């Protein structure tokens with residue numbers, strides 16, 4: 001996404017997470033949702049735009065429902081949406097999803113294994129559930 005955002009889209013914002021498989025999973029789960037599962041209902045944005053205070057990005061998180069997808073408990077996406085004045089409707093942490101997949105070998109920072117993709121699809125499913133809940137409750141735009 002650039003600086004514009006479709007009126008009633010839900011913003012799905014993954015953390016950067018470069019160098020960690022958790023970050024790759026957060027981004028791939030986001031793309032599954034915004035590119036394949038719900039392209040008409042969702043959009044994403046580059047977290048760095050928010051971190052540097054880009055006016056369009058700040059406006060977008062202040063006026064749309066946001067779902068933050070973070071690799072770990074540092075919650076960079078969730079915290080930066082909040083710092084920008086946005087409300088996080090749902091915060092999802094990839095590390096939490098691993099609790100149901102003890103011993104899983106998800107892959108590396110640059111490539112997922114089948115197990116990694118299974119966890120990614122599970123997270124994408126959680127995102128979709130939340131998007132549907134938000135749209136049903138008409139919380140998508142503020």
Ligand code: SF4
Pocket residue numbers: 015016017018020022023070071072073074075076077
């Ligand atoms: S939430 Fe964790 S994995 Fe994601 S950018 Fe922050 S420190 Fe990295």
